[in-house]
Amino acid sequence: xxxxxARCSVDYVGRLTAHLPMAPRLILMKADxxxxxxxxxxxxxxxxxxxxxxxxxxxxxxxxxxxxxxTHGKSGEKLVLSIEEVTHDSSHELGVDxxxxxxxxxxHLQELLAEHITTLGEGYSLIRRxxxxxxxxVDILCRDGGxxxxxxxxxxxxxxxxxxxxxxxxELLNRDPALKPVSGVFAAQEIKPQARxxxxxxxxSCVTLDYDALRGIEPDTPRLF
Amino acid sequence: xxxxxARCSVDYVGRLTAHLPMAPRLILMKADxxxxxxxxxxxxxxxxxxxxxxxxxxxxxxxxxxxxxxTHGKSGEKLVLSIEEVTHDSSHELGVDxxxxxxxxxxHLQELLAEHITTLGEGYSLIRRxxxxxxxxVDILCRDGGxxxxxxxxxxxxxxxxxxxxxxxxELLNRDPALKPVSGVFAAQEIKPQARxxxxxxxxSCVTLDYDALRGIEPDTPRLF
DNA sequence: CCATAAATGTCGATT
DNA sequence: AATCGACGTTTATGG
Numbered sequence: 001x002x003x004x005x006a007r008c009s010v011d012y013v014g015r016l017t018a019h020l021p022m023a024p025r026l027i028l029m030k031a032d033x034x035x036x037x038x039x040x041x042x043x044x045x046x047x048x049x050x051x052x053x054x055x056x057x058x059x060x061x062x063x064x065x066x067x068x069x070x071t072h073g074k075s076g077e078k079l080v081l082s083i084e085e086v087t088h089d090s091s092h093e094l095g096v097d098x099x100x101x102x103x104x105x106x107x108h109l110q111e112l113l114a115e116h117i118t119t120l121g122e123g124y125s126l127i128r129r130x131x132x133x134x135x136x137x138v139d140i141l142c143r144d145g146g147x148x149x150x151x152x153x154x155x156x157x158x159x160x161x162x163x164x165x166x167x168x169x170x171e172l173l174n175r176d177p178a179l180k181p182v183s184g185v186f187a188a189q190e191i192k193p194q195a196r197x198x199x200x201x202x203x204x205s206c207v208t209l210d211y212d213a214l215r216g217i218e219p220d221t222p223r224l225f
Numbered sequence: 226x227x228x229x230x231a232r233c234s235v236d237y238v239g240r241l242t243a244h245l246p247m248a249p250r251l252i253l254m255k256a257d258x259x260x261x262x263x264x265x266x267x268x269x270x271x272x273x274x275x276x277x278x279x280x281x282x283x284x285x286x287x288x289x290x291x292x293x294x295x296t297h298g299k300s301g302e303k304l305v306l307s308i309e310e311v312t313h314d315s316s317h318e319l320g321v322d323x324x325x326x327x328x329x330x331x332x333h334l335q336e337l338l339a340e341h342i343t344t345l346g347e348g349y350s351l352i353r354r355x356x357x358x359x360x361x362x363v364d365i366l367c368r369d370g371g372x373x374x375x376x377x378x379x380x381x382x383x384x385x386x387x388x389x390x391x392x393x394x395x396e397l398l399n400r401d402p403a404l405k406p407v408s409g410v411f412a413a414q415e416i417k418p419q420a421r422x423x424x425x426x427x428x429x430s431c432v433t434l435d436y437d438a439l440r441g442i443e444p445d446t447p448r449l450f
Numbered sequence: 451c452c453a454t455a456a457a458t459g460t461c462g463a464t465t
Numbered sequence: 466a467a468t469c470g471a472c473g474t475t476t477a478t479g480g
Contacts (some may be wrong), residue, residue: 001230001251001263001265003228003251005226005317005319012473014473015472015473016327016328016473017327017328018325018326018327018328018473019325019326020322020323020324020325020326021323021326023319023320023322023323024317024318024319024320025319025322026226026228026253026317026319028251028263028269030263030265030266030267030268031265031266032265032266032267032268034266034268034269036268036269038226038253038255039319039322040226040255040256040257040319040320040321040322041255041256041257041259041321041322042255042257042461043255043257043259043261043274043276043277043460044253044259044261044269044270044271044274044276044460045269045460045461046269047322047325048325048473049268049269049473051268051269051473051475052268075473077473087317088315088317090313090315092230092249092251092312092313093249094230094248094249094250094251094264094265095248095249095265096265096266097245097248097250097264097265097266097272098245098246098248099245099272100243100244100245100272100273101243101244101245102241102242102243102458103241103242103243103244104240104241104242104458105241105456105457105458106455106456106457107456135419135422135423136419136454136455137455155456156240156456156457156458159468160468160469161386161389164386164389168423192467192468193467193468194467194468237458239458240457240458241458243458267475267476268475269475270475270476273458274458275458276458276460300458302458327473361469361470380471381471381472385454386470390469390470417453417454418452418453418454419453419454
């Protein structure tokens with residue numbers, strides 16, 4: 001990883017055209033070949049960047065300023081840096097990162113809810129996760145206490161488009177005489193007010209999930225070992 | 226801007242839970258208060274980060290390792306860094322960045338299509354761009370060769386939610402006796418297969434736009450100067 | 451490699 | 466504060 005602090009101007013030509021006037025910035029060049037140009041704000045987001053795989057060509061202008069041309073072969077995108085005043089330039093060997101362990105993303109929620117399907121109501125039973133349809137997999141398909149089919153759409157944050165998604169599934173599933181009638185459950189850690197209104201309006205029930213609680217309790221069908 | 230290269234382990238608790246085992250990384254602390262932890266890959270995306278406004282508290286463990294606790298007051302998110310071996314630590318004054326000038330393709334596309342409305346078909350004529358409705362402006366409203374109203378939704382990338390958006394407009398517009406019947410056109414530089422399927426199922430036609438071609442040809446109504 | 455859905459999405463405008 | 470739409474979205478995953 002190479003860290004350069006320098007006054008630079010940048011031009012990007014690719015999916016759009018962008019220009020950065022000359023100013024002091026951080027140029028971050030990673031071992032994966034990526035280049036990103038950071039100001040002292042915008043949180044972790046760079047002003048400009050180039051994703052790998054890309055190649056960097058260094059040249060020198062007539063007036064002595066260095067020019068780095070970063071090219072992304074596949075897409076034809078190009079990033080051109082003119083570098084005036086280098087305040088800092090250091091390289092560091094970091095090695096391969098052991099990587100990030102995440103817990104609490106949608107996949108985990110789905111696992112947990114499938115394991116604790118009675119969270120949705122007394123007598124519920126799982127049919128299957130990722131139930132395939134022509135327009136994509138339904139997160140969870142199950143039966144309610146009365147044996148009727150229930151389609152569950154799962155989100156970490158329940159927004160209006162999640163309700164739309166579930167609505168599409170329900171429409172399709174209810175065309176199948178073997179499954180019909182299929183009701184819908186919109187389950188999320190947090191459900192936005194408007195999403196709740198839309199869901200209710202469409203006869204879809206909303207369930208707010210408590211991840212920590214789900215993780216804490218015993219599974220519906222305890223393991224044998 | 227402070228750049229620290231150090232062996233560190235990181236724990237994030239907030240919207241999800243995440244853990245990074247001890248390894249050498251870049252810790253980037255910006256003047257805006259943000260903190261981000263980078264490995265030598267993943268392009269410009271950090272392994273972990275905290276957005277401003279947040280506060281950093283430095284303390285020292287019993288075994289002498291430094292612990293930085295980054296707290297986001299509003300959301301309750303927390304980032305805890307244990308720092309073992311600092312290889313590099315430097316600070317740099319960058320000042321306020323003059324900022325990025327973008328010349329987007331996006332806005333231009335609407336202009337071009339409005340100018341070349343016959344791209345959609347023989348005899349098409351523009352009613353207006355950004356036609357206002359109660360749920361937001363329709364990108365382009367026009368008439369087809371037979372004089373019937375056509376609503377156009379325009380995207381750079383045509384995804385399924387663009388079709389949903391257009392569907393909502395169409396439903397609304399078709400309640401207006403003066404406009405009815407209104408048909409829909411989904412126009413984008415690239416249309417995803419699933420979006421195309423959904424659009425077709427709803428009687429919405431799809432048009433793939435060629436930005437360069439649109440820019441190259443003469444306008445339908447040539448300018449007088 | 452293409453298509454699709456998730457993301458600690460982020461970011462900005464608007465209500 | 467919530468919503469909506471755009472993003473050079475990026476990233477992971479499954480076919």
